[in-house]
Amino acid sequence: MALPLPQLLEISLNPAQTKQAEETLKAQEKAPGFSVALLHIVADASCSPSVRLAAALFFKNFIKRNWIDETGNYKLTDIDHLTIKKELIGLMISVPPNLQSQLGEAISVIADSDFWERWDTLVDDLVSRLTPDNPEVNNGVLQVAHSIFKRWRPLFRSDALFTEINHVLSKFSQPFLQLLQTTDAAITQNANNKAALHQHFATLSLIVKLFYDLSCQDLPPLFEEHLDSLAGLLHKYLTYDNPLLHTDDDAESGLQEYVKAGIFESLTLYVQKYEDAIGPLLGGFVGSSWNFLTTVGIETKYDILVSKALQFLTSVAKIPEHAKTFSDEATLSQVVEKVILPNLALRESDLELFEDEPIEFIRRDLEGSDSETRRRAATDFLRQLMEHFEPLVTSVVQKYITHYLQDYAKDRASNWKSKDTAVYLFCAIAMKGTVTAGQGVKSINPGVDVLRFFQDNIAEDLAGSSVHPILQVDSIKYIYIFRSQLTQQYWHAAFPLLVQHLNSSNYVIYTYAAIAVERALFLSNQETKEPIIPKADVVAMSKDLLQHLFKLITKDVAPEKVQENEFLMRCVMRVLIFIREAVVPILDYVLHSFISITMVIRHNPSNPRFYYYHFEGIGALIRFAAPTNPTPFQTDLFSAFATILESDVPEFAPYVFQLLAAMLEALPEGQIPNSFEAIIPPVLLPAVWESKGNVPALVRLLNAIIPRATASIAANGQLEPILGIFQKLVSTRVQESHGMDLIETIVSSFPPDTLAPYWTPMLTIMLGRLSNNKTETFALRFVRFYHLVCTRDDKGLGADFFIKVTDQVQHDVFRPVYTGIILPDTQKLTKPSDRKIAVVSLTKTLADSEAFVERYQKGWALTCEALLKLLINPPVPTAPDDAIAEQDVDDLSFGVGFTQLNTCKKLPRDPFPEIPDVTAWVGTYLQTADQRHSGRIGAYVKDRLSDNARQTLMGLMGI
Numbered sequence: 031m032a033l034p035l036p037q038l039l040e041i042s043l044n045p046a047q048t049k050q051a052e053e054t055l056k057a058q059e060k061a062p063g064f065s066v067a068l069l070h071i072v073a074d075a076s077c078s079p080s081v082r083l084a085a086a087l088f089f090k091n092f093i094k095r096n097w098i099d100e101t102g103n104y105k106l107t108d109i110d111h112l113t114i115k116k117e118l119i120g121l122m123i124s125v126p127p128n129l130q131s132q133l134g135e136a137i138s139v140i141a142d143s144d145f146w147e148r149w150d151t152l153v154d155d156l157v158s159r160l161t162p163d164n165p166e167v168n169n170g171v172l173q174v175a176h177s178i179f180k181r182w183r184p185l186f187r188s189d190a191l192f193t194e195i196n197h198v199l200s201k202f203s204q205p206f207l208q209l210l211q212t213t214d215a216a217i218t219q220n221a222n223n224k225a226a227l228h229q230h231f232a233t234l235s236l237i238v239k240l241f242y243d244l245s246c247q248d249l250p251p252l253f254e255e256h257l258d259s260l261a262g263l264l265h266k267y268l269t270y271d272n273p274l275l276h277t278d279d280d281a282e283s284g285l286q287e288y289v290k291a292g293i294f295e296s297l298t299l300y301v302q303k304y305e306d307a308i309g310p311l312l313g314g315f316v317g318s319s320w321n322f323l324t325t326v327g328i329e330t331k332y333d334i335l336v337s338k339a340l341q342f343l344t345s346v347a348k349i350p351e352h353a354k355t356f357s358d359e360a361t362l363s364q365v366v367e368k369v370i371l372p373n374l375a376l377r378e379s380d381l382e383l384f385e386d387e388p389i390e391f392i393r394r395d396l397e398g399s400d401s402e403t404r405r406r407a408a409t410d411f412l413r414q415l416m417e418h419f420e421p422l423v424t425s426v427v428q429k430y431i432t433h434y435l436q437d438y439a440k441d442r443a444s445n446w447k448s449k450d451t452a453v454y455l456f457c458a459i460a461m462k463g464t465v466t467a468g469q470g471v472k473s474i475n476p477g478v479d480v481l482r483f484f485q486d487n488i489a490e491d492l493a494g495s496s497v498h499p500i501l502q503v504d505s506i507k508y509i510y511i512f513r514s515q516l517t518q519q520y521w522h523a524a525f526p527l528l529v530q531h532l533n534s535s536n537y538v539i540y541t542y543a544a545i546a547v548e549r550a551l552f553l554s555n556q557e558t559k560e561p562i563i564p565k566a567d568v569v570a571m572s573k574d575l576l577q578h579l580f581k582l583i584t585k586d587v588a589p590e591k592v593q594e595n596e597f598l599m600r601c602v603m604r605v606l607i608f609i610r611e612a613v614v615p616i617l618d619y620v621l622h623s624f625i626s627i628t629m630v631i632r633h634n635p636s637n638p639r640f641y642y643y644h645f646e647g648i649g650a651l652i653r654f655a656a657p658t659n660p661t662p663f664q665t666d667l668f669s670a671f672a673t674i675l676e677s678d679v680p681e682f683a684p685y686v687f688q689l690l691a692a693m694l695e696a697l698p699e700g701q702i703p704n705s706f707e708a709i710i711p712p713v714l715l716p717a718v719w720e721s722k723g724n725v726p727a728l729v730r731l732l733n734a735i736i737p738r739a740t741a742s743i744a745a746n747g748q749l750e751p752i753l754g755i756f757q758k759l760v761s762t763r764v765q766e767s768h769g770m771d772l773i774e775t776i777v778s779s780f781p782p783d784t785l786a787p788y789w790t791p792m793l794t795i796m797l798g799r800l801s802n803n804k805t806e807t808f809a810l811r812f813v814r815f816y817h818l819v820c821t822r823d824d825k826g827l828g829a830d831f832f833i834k835v836t837d838q839v840q841h842d843v844f845r846p847v848y849t850g851i852i853l854p855d856t857q858k859l860t861k862p863s864d865r866k867i868a869v870v871s872l873t874k875t876l877a878d879s880e881a882f883v884e885r886y887q888k889g890w891a892l893t894c895e896a897l898l899k900l901l902i903n904p905p906v907p908t909a910p911d912d913a914i915a916e917q918d919v920d921d922l923s924f925g926v927g928f929t930q931l932n933t934c935k936k937l938p939r940d941p942f943p944e945i946p947d948v949t950a951w952v953g954t955y956l957q958t959a960d961q962r963h964s965g966r967i968g969a970y971v972k973d974r975l976s977d978n979a980r981q982t983l984m985g986l987m988g989i
Contacts, residue, residue: 043081068088086125086132137177156202204252222274231285249303249304261308270290281379295338336373340407357419359426366412373408384538392545427458453501470514481520492528507542509550548597596643599640614655628644635682660693664693688731749788753791760796778818814868817868820832821874823874914935
């Protein structure tokens with residue numbers, strides 16, 4: 031007997047039973063009404079808060095998986111869709127905030143597909159629920175609105191987007207402004223009522239967020255009409271202060287801080303996008319910002335507010351007429367002294383973070399995730415002023431740098447913070463332009479000497495061990511930032527010191543060292559393309575280096591601690607990429623280190639960056655060691671991967687499938703271990719293909735298996751399930767390319783007799799897509815597929831075979847497909863390998879197709895003209911590039927999605943390496959065919975071609 035839904039949800043909260051409970055829930059979720067039942071549990075105040083939250087979480091994830099399919103069609107019943115949309119808004123308004131946030135995400139997912147055409151009553155519903163005097167209800171309504179409208183922020187402008195925004199503004203703008211006024215009045219009336227004040231300020235906080243949402247793409251007409259009064263209200267609350275809104279904890283921001291931060295964020299938007307409208311009103315805001323920044327305390331609760339205020343001033347400073355305010359030395363000195371320096375200086379809270387949460391300290395400081403910190407915002411403001419007044423800012427700041435360095439020299443032990451400030455200031459004015467992930471700073475302020483500053487102030491901290499740890503970190507970070515500026519001579523001295531810092535007992539120091547070592551190994555001479563660090567030096571230390579890095583990664587065996595520090599694993603990956611085949615002597619140690627880490631973190635995959643680098647490292651190991659040492663991979667690593675797949679770790683599966691494919695591809699052609707044949711049945715199970723993230727990796731794995739296992743696949747009745755996968759993939763736009771990859775492998779691998787029963791169904795599917803749901807991508811893939819078939823005349827295929835099969839689908843359907851799609855789209859093929867396949871295909875068609883001799887006589891000339899067009903720019907497939915592409919992890923979509931591994935990426939290959947010069951080959955092939963067919967081709971050249979085409983082809987054939 032099935033357990034009631036609330037009981038199942040309660041069981042799912044027990045870690046020991048979570049997985050089993052979730053599997054049971056997923057088995058039930060296909061039943062009609064399941065999602066509505068979850069909502070009713072969320073709404074039921076008699077249920078425990080934890081069960082209600084579990085229901086809200088499961089509902090959110092259920093909606094993400096099941097609201098629509100890949101083509102945008104509903105997956106639930108009509109009744110469920112209507113009931114959810116009808117009940118969800120009222121429910122979200124009535125539940126506690128922790129449940130609201132989960133339901134808000136679900137609403138955002140629904141809005142992505144349905145709003146506004148399929149949910150055109152939503153805005154009216156929201157507006158109808160707004161009240162003049164009930165902040166609790168209003169806050170629920172505004173939370174729903176924000177969860178929907180915030181989707182606009184990152185979107186590119188489009189007609190559809192502006193139609194949606196205008197639909198909202200036409201209904202929502204006026205009530206929104208009215209609510210702002212009533213909220214302002216309520217705050218004034220309740221200035222001494224703490225509980226009411228907090229509720230109305232929560233409303234104001236949401237109003238400010240929505241003000242940004244509604245303005246993010248274009249200035250709403252009603253806002254523009256009332257901009258003076260809106261600016262007045264924004265300014266009022268920017269300078270508003272009520273002790274009842276103060277928080278007791280110096281580290282905890284309160285509603286007052288969040289409202290002001292939101293106002294600064296909106297002002298920044300308006301300065302960047304609508305300066306012509308807001309410009310005349312900026313004076314008061316700039317003055318208030320300055321007053322605030324020069325009087326605010328150093329408490330961390332003000333950090334978000336200070337950073338937003340500085341971002342606002344930075345956006346103002348980008349406008350030349352406003353930047354003039356800072357154009358004299360006295361004013362700039364005031365800016366540096368009263369705003370920049372107080373926000374650059376290290377605080378006790380920074381030191382606590384350094385000691386207690388080192389990984390968070392590193393991410394904030396180095397990754398650029400500290401955009402909300404004072405230091406980053408103050409630096410951005412200073413660098414913006416540099417763009418306008420570089421010599422003046424440089425001169426002013428250098429005086430402070432000198433002052434702080436002198437202060438440090440007086441008492442190095444006590445005044446180490448002064449040097450930290452000096453180094454930070456120097457870096458801020460030395461950098462120009464964007465700091466790149468690959469090269470660091472490329473452009474330098476000509477008014478400073480980066481190498482001299484390194485010699486005088488940085489080198490001693492890099493080499494010394496008695497200085498404060500943060501100064502050692504500063505020295506490593508300096509090298510990291512200015513790595514492209516250091517010459518070979520400097521790197522010769524600095525690199526061993528960086529490696530030495532990996533031995534530090536301080537978490538931040540050894541992590542920064544790993545980061546700097548990794549980037550140093552990535553650097554190469556721009557002219558010679560040789561690495562900056564000599565390969566022999568790294569190979570010599572590689573065993574010790576890798577052993578130490580693995581030791582640091584695994585010093586705490588808890589799964590979440592092992593994968594905490596992705597920077598260490600990225601360094602491991604880079605060392606392996608750098609030393610390449612030189613890893614073979616230490617292969618056993620490195621491989622088993624990876625395996626043991628995999629088996630630990632599989633229990634709780636919590637850091638996607640870590641395990642991405644982890645699997646890239648394994649990919650590098652396979653690429654450089656497996657071709658000569660396949661056995662440990664085929665036994666030990668395969669066994670570990672089999673355990674991962676059996677344990678159902680969805681985060682790892684796409685990586686494991688790619689690595690299994692790479693392991694197989696590393697073997698000589700034709701070989702397939704029994705273990706790989708054994709995984710074919712589970713790989714073909716429909717459930718494993720349900721995750722979109724698995725699909726590209728599974729196709730790669732099947733494409734590696736099929737050419738090596740055609741006999742056993744056919745004998746075991748596995749060909750039809752594989753063709754079923756092709757049919758499913760090719761039916762959707764998202765997966766169509768993967769479907770075509772699979773069918774190309776099938777056609778290239780199986781004997782024609784084996785595939786004979788399936789050709790007509792295969793082409794029926796493809797021609798149906800071209801007829802009913804054609805995309806440019808699919809059309810091009812179909813054209814490539816056609817040409818691939820035509821080149822395989824040695825396997826009993828070819829143009830005549832293709833025409834014969836299409837006749838079985840529909841008589842003479844080939845004629846319109848050839849002239850309407852194949853010939854014109856052949857010229858759109860861009861990859862050299864695709865164009866080469868097309869050249870070979872068209873040449874063989876001209877040479878040997880009987881259908882083009884008798885049935886499609888005009889088609890022979892059209893084919894010849896298409897071939898000659900391709901030969902105007904003859905394709906030369908590029909040689910495989912052995913370089914491994916750098917991937918910016920922040921650009922990757924992590925989670926249970928597909929992320930390609932670059933270290934074991936399948937390299938493009940020349941489909942016809944025996945044809946180095948396609949133009950010469952075409953002439954020779956046609957000349958030979960002409961002799962074979964008793965001069966037939968020569969006669970067609972004279973009879974069927976235009977003068978230009980005739981002369982060109984006769985020249986190629988030498989006739």
